[in-house]
Amino acid sequence: MQQEKYAQIEKELSPKPPIMKNVIKAFLIGGSICLIGQFIALFYITYFDFTERTASNPTVATMIFIAMLLTGFGLYKKIAQFGGAGAAVPITGFGNAVVSASIEHKSEGYVLGVGGNMFKLAGSVILFGVFSAFVVALIKTILVKFGVVSW
Amino acid sequence: MKKLSIILLILGLLTGCSEKGTYIKNTTPYDEHSVENVLMSNEHVKLAKVLLYEDELLAGIRVNTFSRFKKKAIANKIQKKLEREYPDLKVTVSADSKILLETEKLINKKSEKNYRKKIDKIKSIEKEQT
Known part of the structure; x- marks a missing residue:
């Protein structure tokens, strides 16, 4: 009873999040x-021997590099505060999660501090990313086997 | 100044996508009209640059924006059609913008000195998967 009451009071008191505004900011x-x-x-x-298909790898690397610099200089958190999910969902958000965790734990040493805590936040991204990729590939393999779609 | 630069940017972005049609450079005795027919009969193709050189037929195509999801299938279809039309030529068709760009560069080149080398290079990067 007490818990329900608390939840009700909390709901009444807490300000409503401006969802529409946040969505527009994240979109931008x-x-x-x-x-x-x-x-x-x-x-x-244009300037190197990459096609549309192969250009994605160096592009991702460059984006992560830029995000790493911005995180180190403390600028990415300002972008993330404004953009919310818009700054967290692209690959730059992943880079930010890795780099900020390793900066935070640098004082505990390089092996147990940086090495052990680097993927504290990003570890779940890797785990569920790999798992969902596996599931999607499984579904596609089955569909190709039955001739519904082609590779 | 700021307004002007924004207007210029918008104009640049809009005019960048307006190139249309089929451009063919033929250095072989083969007839190039059926290339044009095949490419023009496909409603997805927006822009095509084709080069016929010795025993090679190199075609870079750009598809309409909303056909981009199936651009590989479109390119394969055109490749099969062209292979039927020109059984003696090695046909390469790609919807990748890199191939379009490089074919255009070759077409605009004045001398045909390095064509063989460049065509082999384009074909090799077209095959790369990762």
């Missing part, structure tokens, strides 16, 4: 990050 920030990524991909396609 996430879209801008992806636009920058698209420009980097075009740069690799």
